Amino acid sequence: MYMTKERKKMYSADTILALCKQDPEFHKYAKTIYFKKNQKIFDLTDSNGKIFFLITGILMLTVRFDESGENEIILNFVKENQLFAKDLFSQIYPSTSEVKALSDGACWAIDRYFFDRILTEYDVKEQFIIHELLGLSRDTFSHLRKSTTSKEERVRMCIKQIGEQLGTVGENGEIVLPAAITQPIIASFSTATREFVALIIKKLTCEGILQVRPKPWIILDVDRL
Numbered sequence: 001m002y003m004t005k006e007r008k009k010m011y012s013a014d015t016i017l018a019l020c021k022q023d024p025e026f027h028k029y030a031k032t033i034y035f036k037k038n039q040k041i042f043d044l045t046d047s048n049g050k051i052f053f054l055i056t057g058i059l060m061l062t063v064r065f066d067e068s069g070e071n072e073i074i075l076n077f078v079k080e081n082q083l084f085a086k087d088l089f090s091q092i093y094p095s096t097s098e099v100k101a102l103s104d105g106a107c108w109a110i111d112r113y114f115f116d117r118i119l120t121e122y123d124v125k126e127q128f129i130i131h132e133l134l135g136l137s138r139d140t141f142s143h144l145r146k147s148t149t150s151k152e153e154r155v156r157m158c159i160k161q162i163g164e165q166l167g168t169v170g171e172n173g174e175i176v177l178p179a180a181i182t183q184p185i186i187a188s189f190s191t192a193t194r195e196f197v198a199l200i201i202k203k204l205t206c207e208g209i210l211q212v213r214p215k216p217w218i219i220l221d222v223d224r225l
Helices: 013-022 088-091 112-121 125-146 150-166 184-190 194-206
Strands: 030-035 049-056 059-063 073-078 096-099 105-111
Touching: 013 112, 049 112, 073 125, 073 150, 073 184, 088 125, 105 112, 105 184, 112 125, 125 150, 150 184, 150 194, 184 194
Parallel strands: none
Antiparallel strands: 030 105, 049 105, 059 073, 059 096
16 A cells, blocks of 8 residues: 555554444444443453554553552553553563453453554554554663652652643643542552552642642642642
């Protein structure tokens, strides 16, 4: 299939999904999966050989370092219109990486061979894979960067990152966070204890930076985080 040089540039995830949907065999190789909060997405279907596209909801990419799961951390979040796949994660993260639902939602599960055929037809397969792996690498380096800061800085950085990735900006510049964001989520993302996160959140609230009651949380002044 002929494409101009400009059109060979990396497609966004929703554009690639649109290309898949244009194929008459899309519904033969794709199905909608509905999930509930706290469910593990890869356990809901045979995830090997599948590409997932989040339709609605919020997911989190986690990695645990022991069988008990007590040392599990959140590496990043998956928001609507993002693609993810188990085999891509396995190229960078250990086998204990999971994608868990932070809210109820739905995603497409697309057969990998069908997906690869579409990427090949539009001559964007290599660019897509490189783009996705670079994104996962950035998530890892982001956590490494946080580890060089103080615990308070890590908590502040994580709240700000969640706001920028998942929040909704209001008329006055405030950022409304999803209702699913809680102190335990911030603790797992920042690798700080829940008790310490509670202290920092109280401090941010007193300083007029963060509002936590009533829910959802609102970042009132993102520049001071």
